[in-house]
Amino acid sequence: MTAVLEVTGVVKRFGGFTALSEVSISVGAGERLGIIGPNGSGKTTLMNVIAGRIRPDAGGVRFEGRDIGALPAWRRARIGIARSFQIPLPFGSMSVLDNLRVPLEQGGEADPPGRAAALLEDFGLFPRAAARAGDLSQVELRKLELARAVAGNPRLLISDEAMAGLSGSEIDEVLELLLRLNARGIAVVMIEHMMRAIMRFSGRVVCIEAGRIIAEGPPDAVVADPGVRRAYLGA
Amino acid sequence: MRSWVRFAAGGLVVLLLAALAARWLANDYLFFAAFVVLQFVVLATAWNILGGYGGYVNFGTGAFVATGAYAAVALQKLADLPLPLLVLAGTAAGAVLGSALGLLTLRLRGIYFAIATLAITIILETVVLNWDYVGGARGITLDRPHEDPFFGTYNRMLVVLMAGMAVVAVGIARWVGVSAFGRALSAIRDSEDAAEACGVPTLRRKVQAATLSGAMMGAAGAPLPLYLSFVDHTAAFGLNYAVSAMAMPMIGGTGHWIGPVIGAVLLGTAQQAVTVTISSEVNVLITGLLLIGFVVAAPRGILGWLGR
Ligand SMILES: Nc1ncnc2c1ncn2[C@@H]1O[C@H](COP(=O)(O)OP(=O)(O)O)[C@@H](O)[C@H]1O
Numbered sequence: 407m408t409a410v411l412e413v414t415g416v417v418k419r420f421g422g423f424t425a426l427s428e429v430s431i432s433v434g435a436g437e438r439l440g441i442i443g444p445n446g447s448g449k450t451t452l453m454n455v456i457a458g459r460i461r462p463d464a465g466g467v468r469f470e471g472r473d474i475g476a477l478p479a480w481r482r483a484r485i486g487i488a489r490s491f492q493i494p495l496p497f498g499s500m501s502v503l504d505n506l507r508v509p510l511e512q513g514g515e516a517d518p519p520g521r522a523a524a525l526l527e528d529f530g531l532f533p534r535a536a537a538r539a540g541d542l543s544q545v546e547l548r549k550l551e552l553a554r555a556v557a558g559n560p561r562l563l564i565s566d567e568a569m570a571g572l573s574g575s576e577i578d579e580v581l582e583l584l585l586r587l588n589a590r591g592i593a594v595v596m597i598e599h600m601m602r603a604i605m606r607f608s609g610r611v612v613c614i615e616a617g618r619i620i621a622e623g624p625p626d627a628v629v630a631d632p633g634v635r636r637a638y639l640g641a
Numbered sequence: 642m643r644s645w646v647r648f649a650a651g652g653l654v655v656l657l658l659a660a661l662a663a664r665w666l667a668n669d670y671l672f673f674a675a676f677v678v679l680q681f682v683v684l685a686t687a688w689n690i691l692g693g694y695g696g697y698v699n700f701g702t703g704a705f706v707a708t709g710a711y712a713a714v715a716l717q718k719l720a721d722l723p724l725p726l727l728v729l730a731g732t733a734a735g736a737v738l739g740s741a742l743g744l745l746t747l748r749l750r751g752i753y754f755a756i757a758t759l760a761i762t763i764i765l766e767t768v769v770l771n772w773d774y775v776g777g778a779r780g781i782t783l784d785r786p787h788e789d790p791f792f793g794t795y796n797r798m799l800v801v802l803m804a805g806m807a808v809v810a811v812g813i814a815r816w817v818g819v820s821a822f823g824r825a826l827s828a829i830r831d832s833e834d835a836a837e838a839c840g841v842p843t844l845r846r847k848v849q850a851a852t853l854s855g856a857m858m859g860a861a862g863a864p865l866p867l868y869l870s871f872v873d874h875t876a877a878f879g880l881n882y883a884v885s886a887m888a889m890p891m892i893g894g895t896g897h898w899i900g901p902v903i904g905a906v907l908l909g910t911a912q913q914a915v916t917v918t919i920s921s922e923v924n925v926l927i928t929g930l931l932l933i934g935f936v937v938a939a940p941r942g943i944l945g946w947l948g949r
């Protein structure tokens with residue numbers, strides 16, 4: 407499998423606190439990678455390093471073979487790295503449709519409103535096209551985040567706890583969406599606490615604890631790992 | 642496209658009315674009031690591009706007006722350039738100030754830009770106070786024509802010029818409001834992180850907005866010394882510019898190009914009425930009170946009130 411993303415030896419410190427120490431991870435083209443780990447273990451920080459929101463103190467990030475360490479977040483977005491945010495960040499004062507027009511226009515799409523409408527249809531948000539994004543429900547916000555993230559036709563999608571705070575049936579809806587996006591060839595990195603979703607979704611699972619990768623492999627093996635059980639599952 | 646035709650027609654009507662009024666109306670005070678109100682239409686509209694669409698508050702409108710005004714003064718004294726070139730110089734000077742300020746501070750988020758705009762006002766005022774060539778603390782009297790072959794007086798011609806600038810400024814704001822550029826600015830206002838994640842080069846867009854806004858403010862400042870035929874630092878750097886250019890969009894509504902126009906016409910006219918009936922000192926007070934009232938009672942301005 408060719409790697410779409412390669413992270414090597416990433417270190418990130420916040421003041422004296424080391425949030426990531428020498429993390430290396432790679433994601434294959436079209437892969438479904440699940441990431442688990444206790445709160446505060448550095449999952450979001452690692453995604454921020456990949457997406458270019460924060461700069462690591464050491465280490466490198468390659469995307470499709472290219473060193474992107476020096477690229478700002480907006481450039482990484484344009485070359486195919488998409489992400490949703492753990493706390494949804496809609497363009498709250500804008501309409502749902504206009505939320506999607508932003509990435510489409512940045513990506514040089516020929517017909518942003520038309521493509522935005524098609525995306526909304528696809529994500530089951532079309533009836534809400536004219537609503538203020540700030541007025542959406544939690545599950546609608548999660549869907550909007552994902553629709554906006556993939557509007558620019560990415561090769562990699564990072565989903566940061568998109569299921570947090572959702573009900574059982576809503577979790578299934580989001581999971582279906584992520585599977586469908588993956589079926590179109592987008593590699594998906596799914597950070598999630600919901601073990602049921604992780605098991606169903608992931609081809610491979612990585613467990614992060616205190617800024618280090620403590621286990622990696624097939625879902626069953628990682629969940630059975632004694633270190634993972636101790637650190638994460640509390641068993 | 643159709644709506645642009647209507648907009649252009651509306652703009653032409655405004656200009657024609659201004660030109661007709663300039664030729665036939667007698668009351669000179671009315672012209673001064675019109676000059677001030679039209680200048681505020683430009684300033685409030687310019688402020689709203691960065692402040693309303695982009696969410697970056699500029700407390701330095703006075704500094705931008707002064708930059709345009711003193712660029713005109715310096716060039717008029719130096720080379721006696723024709724009026725269009727003076728306005729162009731003011732526009733360019735405002736643009737340079739806007740982009741410089743933007744590049745220096747817009748890397749940082751939120752409040753830093755606002756503080757920098759306050760600081761730049763103080764710095765530039767100090768520069769002007771010590772710059773003898775443009776009059777220093779004494780101010781400077783300009784040698785400019787008093788007649789105009791078409792409109793009678795030079796000042797009436799300047800009112801028509803300001804009307805033209807207002808139409809152009811509002812047209813620019815209207816374009817920004819419906820463009821990808823404007824949506825990128827609104828995205829930045831709502832969430833800078835999400836905007837970046839959508840591929841918006843946030844710093845570049847912010848600097849562009851500051852440059853455009855600054856250019857428009859500089860343009861509006863250039864005719865000021867010519868109109869007054871005298872200018873000093875108090876006239877150009879006045880607190881009233883900073884407060885009003887911010888209050889007008891907030892009172893009218895920041896989300897739409899018409900908001901700053903409504904705010905400028907209402908508040909600007911009220912200010913002129915107060916100046917005649919009470920005193921110009923009361924202006925800033927009234928503007929401030931109105932601003933507080935709107936922020937508390939109608940945070941989305943008159944437009945929000947009307948349900949827009
Ligand atoms: N900007 C920041 N400044 C300081 N500390 C931070 C910052 N971002 C994250 N941290 C810290 O880094 C650690 C990892 O955080 P995070 O990556 O959000 O964890 P996770 O997503 O796994 O819950 C936490 O202890 C958090 O407090």
Ligand SMILES: [Mg+2]
Pocket residue numbers: 449450451492
């Ligand atoms: Mg997190």
